[in-house]
Amino acid sequence: MGILEKISEIEKEIARTQKNKATEYHLGLLKAKLAKYRAQLLEPSKSASSKGEGFDVMKSGDARVALIGFPSVGKSTFLSLMTSTASEAASYEFTTLTCIPGVIEYKGANIQLLDLPGIIEGAAQGKGRGRQVIAVARTADVVIMMLDATKGEVQRSLLEKELESVGIRLNKHKPNIYFKPKKGGGISFNSTVTLTQCSEKLVQLILHEYSILPEVYNKIDQISMEEVDRLARKPNSVVISCGMKLNLDYLLELLWEYLALTCIYTKKRGQRPDFTDAIILRKGASVEHVCHRIHRSLASQFKYALVWGTSTKYSPQRVGLTHTMEHEDVIQIVKK
Numbered sequence: 033m034g035i036l037e038k039i040s041e042i043e044k045e046i047a048r049t050q051k052n053k054a055t056e057y058h059l060g061l062l063k064a065k066l067a068k069y070r071a072q073l074l075e076p077s078k079s080a081s082s083k084g085e086g087f088d089v090m091k092s093g094d095a096r097v098a099l100i101g102f103p104s105v106g107k108s109t110f111l112s113l114m115t116s117t118a119s120e121a122a123s124y125e126f127t128t129l130t131c132i133p134g135v136i137e138y139k140g141a142n143i144q145l146l147d148l149p150g151i152i153e154g155a156a157q158g159k160g161r162g163r164q165v166i167a168v169a170r171t172a173d174v175v176i177m178m179l180d181a182t183k184g185e186v187q188r189s190l191l192e193k194e195l196e197s198v199g200i201r202l203n204k205h206k207p208n209i210y211f212k213p214k215k216g217g218g219i220s221f222n223s224t225v226t227l228t229q230c231s232e233k234l235v236q237l238i239l240h241e242y243s244i245l246p247e248v249y250n251k252i253d254q255i256s257m258e259e260v261d262r263l264a265r266k267p268n269s270v271v272i273s274c275g276m277k278l279n280l281d282y283l284l285e286l287l288w289e290y291l292a293l294t295c296i297y298t299k300k301r302g303q304r305p306d307f308t309d310a311i312i313l314r315k316g317a318s319v320e321h322v323c324h325r326i327h328r329s330l331a332s333q334f335k336y337a338l339v340w341g342t343s344t345k346y347s348p349q350r351v352g353l354t355h356t357m358e359h360e361d362v363i364q365i366v367k368k
């Protein structure tokens with residue numbers, strides 16, 4: 033019998049077994065067996081090319097967020113709750129075997145959320161679909177590291193180790209400050225944002241801030257209030273329950289902060305800005321990026337722009353294509 037048939041047999045048996053105290057142990061065994069076979073499905077098959085199948089999902093929307101965690105922490109449940117996509121969730125491990133994209137609509141932005149198979153120890157070395165999962169995580173602007181609040185602390189450090197070993201900087205903002213070693217020693221730094229009164233020391237401090245890793249503890253409905261309180265008070269943690277829809281708004285707000293997207297409003301000459309329809313860009317975006325969003329050929333017809341907001345000294349200020357926009361700036365583009 034092939035793995036798929038074995039899986040289907042077990043699923044049928046689970047379905048026809050009544051759930052009660054007497055069958056609890058038997059069901060547990062069945063689910064463990066099911067997880068074992070499903071884990072085998074995740075192993076790259078010997079006949080497949082050495083590269084293995086990728087999880088190629090087209091990038092879409094204004095930003096990309098990947099859900100990473102051990103099996104059955106609630107990743108698919110979360111995706112199904114936050115997006116209009118349904119990703120199968122079940123009480124056995126390795127329910128999800130591929131990458132499933134959904135879209136979170138928030139504050140006018142479309143955030144692509146990716147559900148992924150659970151990773152296991154050794155993922156970095158290619159166990160399970162480890163390599164593919166990690167490859168997808170690398171393409172994300174933010175990685176949500178999801179943990180099961182009932183599973184204790186070990187999983188957190190294991191998962192962190194796994195991801196850090198492949199150089200994934202968890203939930204870290206992409207720094208908009210760049211260092212370059214100087215010829216005569218030391219470093220010089222460059223920035224895509226205006227740094228006023230910025231010393232190297234301050235830059236170091238800012239970079240340090242990027243290492244904050246909020247971990248998301250799901251299933252808090254399953255633990256005591258005291259335990260919830262303890263987890264919530266840990267630095268850089270968020271507690272949620274997908275089952276009871278607890279704290280999801282807060283997580284979304286935090287995610288938004290981490291993505292640090294820039295919303296720009298456009299304005300036509302002699303008219304009020306259109307605050308109903310923001311152009312959403314990544315932090316550090318320039319006037320040229322704004323032009324490309326409005327029309328492909330706009331940048332080539334561009335004469336200058338007037339900008340109101342925090343990115344300019346005066347409002348309005350005449351700026352060129354390279355001017356860096358800031359969150360909630362208003363722009364009026366003047367064509368040649």
Ligand SMILES: Nc1nc2c(ncn2[C@@H]2O[C@H](COP(=O)(O)OP(=O)(O)OP(=O)(O)O)[C@@H](O)[C@H]2O)c(=O)[nH]1
Pocket residue numbers: 101102103104105106107108109110120121122123124125126127128129148149150151250251252253254272273274275276
């Ligand atoms: N009590 C409780 N159960 C939850 C919660 N969130 C998810 N679950 C349950 O946990 C189990 C696993 O959920 P999934 O969403 O399949 O988890 P996953 O991380 O996608 O699992 P894999 O795809 O197998 O890695 C399911 O039985 C869910 O109903 C929660 O907040 N509370």
Ligand SMILES: [K+]
Pocket residue numbers: 103104105121122123124125126127128
């Ligand atoms: K599962």
Ligand SMILES: [Mg+2]
Pocket residue numbers: 107108109120121127128147148149150
């Ligand atoms: Mg899943």
